[in-house]
Amino acid sequence: MHTGSELLETWIPDGGFMIERRKLKTADGGSAVADCLVPKWSDDELTRDLPCARQPCLHRIFTECPPSPERIAFLSSRYGLLTVSIPRPPAPGHVVKADALPPEPVEIWCKEIQALRACVELWDSIASGQQSATERERLGHKIAEHLARTPFHLRISGQCFRYCPVTLSAALWQRLAAEVAGLIHPARCAAPNCSRWFLRGTAVRSDKRFCSNACKNRAFRQTKHHDSHATTAM
Numbered sequence: 001m002h003t004g005s006e007l008l009e010t011w012i013p014d015g016g017f018m019i020e021r022r023k024l025k026t027a028d029g030g031s032a033v034a035d036c037l038v039p040k041w042s043d044d045e046l047t048r049d050l051p052c053a054r055q056p057c058l059h060r061i062f063t064e065c066p067p068s069p070e071r072i073a074f075l076s077s078r079y080g081l082l083t084v085s086i087p088r089p090p091a092p093g094h095v096v097k098a099d100a101l102p103p104e105p106v107e108i109w110c111k112e113i114q115a116l117r118a119c120v121e122l123w124d125s126i127a128s129g130q131q132s133a134t135e136r137e138r139l140g141h142k143i144a145e146h147l148a149r150t151p152f153h154l155r156i157s158g159q160c161f162r163y164c165p166v167t168l169s170a171a172l173w174q175r176l177a178a179e180v181a182g183l184i185h186p187a188r189c190a191a192p193n194c195s196r197w198f199l200r201g202t203a204v205r206s207d208k209r210f211c212s213n214a215c216k217n218r219a220f221r222q223t224k225h226h227d228s229h230a231t232t233a234m
């Protein structure tokens with residue numbers, strides 16, 4: 001089931017982002033200095049990415065990001081900025097330079113991760129049956145609040161249309177909405193030394209526990225290894 005978030009585009013400098021103090025304009029017309037994500041090299045080229053198509057459980061990965069500048073710089077270099085989009089995509093063959101991206105305050109990331117985490121934790125306790133229907137309604141309101149006033153593109157193709165978010169931030173909230181609505185089922189791989197997030201099938205009884213065949217085989221081998229040791233010990 002596609003909701004549109006998998007079509008969200010971000011633009012990432014080849015050398016990634018780093019954190020630097022920058023002077024920013026405030027809403028009241030003044031200015032303030034803040035830690036911001038900026039391209040490591042301003043003359044870098046930008047590469048287009050489709051982060052939610054590449055990582056369908058991205059909202060879960062962001063939820064687990066600690067508020068450390070290193071992790072935030074790492075996540076942005078891998079998936080793009082949260083609130084910045086390139087208004088007009090370049091014509092094929094044209095290059096966009098990294099200085100086209102305005103600096104993005106790290107504070108936006110900290111707030112966004114915290115808000116997502118609160119909602120994901122609430123959802124997890126609802127899904128495990130520990131909460132009432134009122135809490136479910138409260139979660140729905142919170143997600144709707146975060147998606148209100150966010151810009152979307154309407155893409156019409158064939159016999160369907162999708163609301164494609166313009167920013168990564170909106171896409172992450174849309175992924176969470178899709179999870180709460182039961183359209184996607186993120187799960188964590190149960191294999192030793194993996195714990196990667198992956199999408200289980202949409203069937204209600206889907207019990208897929210591993211992200212890949214390699215992980216499935218590794219877990220199976222380890223169980224066999226444990227069993228044979230237990231038998232020897234007897």
Ligand SMILES: [Zn+2]
Nearest residue numbers: 189194211215
């Ligand atoms: Zn795995």
